[in-house]
Amino acid sequence: MNKGLYFWKTSRIPGKKQGIILAVLLAIILGSVSGWYYLVYIPHKKHDEEIQKKKADVANKIKKIDDFYEGQLKGGGIEQFTQLLNEIYQSRMILGLTSYDEKLITCKPDSCTFGYEILKSHVFNVQKKIFWGKEYSASFSNKGINFSGIPSNLKDNTTLTNYRKKRDVAAVDCGRLLNYIYAFNSISDKSDQIIIAKPPASSVLDVESEVKSQKKSYGLLFSTWSMNAKNDPIHIMSIFERQAFKESFIIKGMELKSKALKITGSFVCKSGK
Structure with a gap:
């Protein structure tokens, strides 16, 4: 009976040692991973973030x-x-021959708007505006005709x-x-x-x-x-x-x-x- 008990106790010793060894190895592995994470990965990530931030800052400035x-x-x-002035002059002369007086000019880099009033004692008539070699149709008002969306080429x-x-x-x-x-x-x-x-x-x-x-x-x-x-x-x-x-x-x-x-x-x- 005592021999059996002794054999059982001694047979359990290698298992305890293995557990200790595994625990130590696990601790070493965890420590290595943790060390790599904090000493390598985090600094590298911060470095990359700083580089990207600098690139974004430069891009925003540009x-x-x-x-x-x-x-x-x-x-x-x-x-x-x-x-543009030459086109305005030529177009003004043509519409002037049909009894229209130029009253509105508004030009911006993209386009121009023109407005004309019929001269007194003249009959209202529909006209098109020739500009840059193209014809533009008019919109009508109480006093005359308007042209909008004409390219200014500015x-x-x-x-x-x-x-x-x-x-x-x-x-x-x-x-x-x-x-x-x-x-x-x-x-x-x-x-x-x-x-x-x-x-x-x-x-x-x-x-x-x-x-x-x-x-x-x-x-x-x-x-x-x-x-x-x-x-x-x-x-x-x-x-x-x-x-x-x-x-x-x-x-x-x-x-x-x-x-x-x-x-x-x-x-x-x-x-x-």
Whole structure:
């Protein structure tokens, strides 16, 4: 009986040792996994997150720059503007022959709207407007006819094209441009003068310097201006065609107000620093 009891006790000892060994191995494995998780995985994950955050930050800054430049550069150059003025003049002459007087002009970079009133003692008649070689149908009002949605072709210019294609932009020095405008105004009639509304500035200069290794930096400055010109497209064409620094001018809109054409736009230039 005692021998049997002794045999039973001694036969249980290897099982206990195995349990201890397994427990130790399990502890080592868990410790290794835990160590790898906290010492390798977590730091690596944080590093990846920081990289992604920096990439997103750079992408947001680049988008901010692009949005700013697209907005500031949107508009027509002098060449596109004079072509628009010529179309307005030709169309005005044709409708004038049918007893219509042009009373409304509103042009933006995308399109133009025109309004005409029938002259007194003349019979109302339906007309189409010919513009850019196409015919446009009118809508009717109590006093005459209106045309809307006619392309202005003022959406593009050389500087905007160069920016989109990441080409160099040969912008004039801002001080030189301003001196030229002041000199031009001093010898011009009031209706021909270029009125500077805001001095040259940019809200993304600092942002451009922060991402200059990832994106071409232009450092362009923009100034807004207006002109209250006589309602004479041919005369206005002559004003703009004789301007120096033609590529610095961007025309953003035009509106007929109190028998004067109010033209609005911006200048592009660079700091002389």
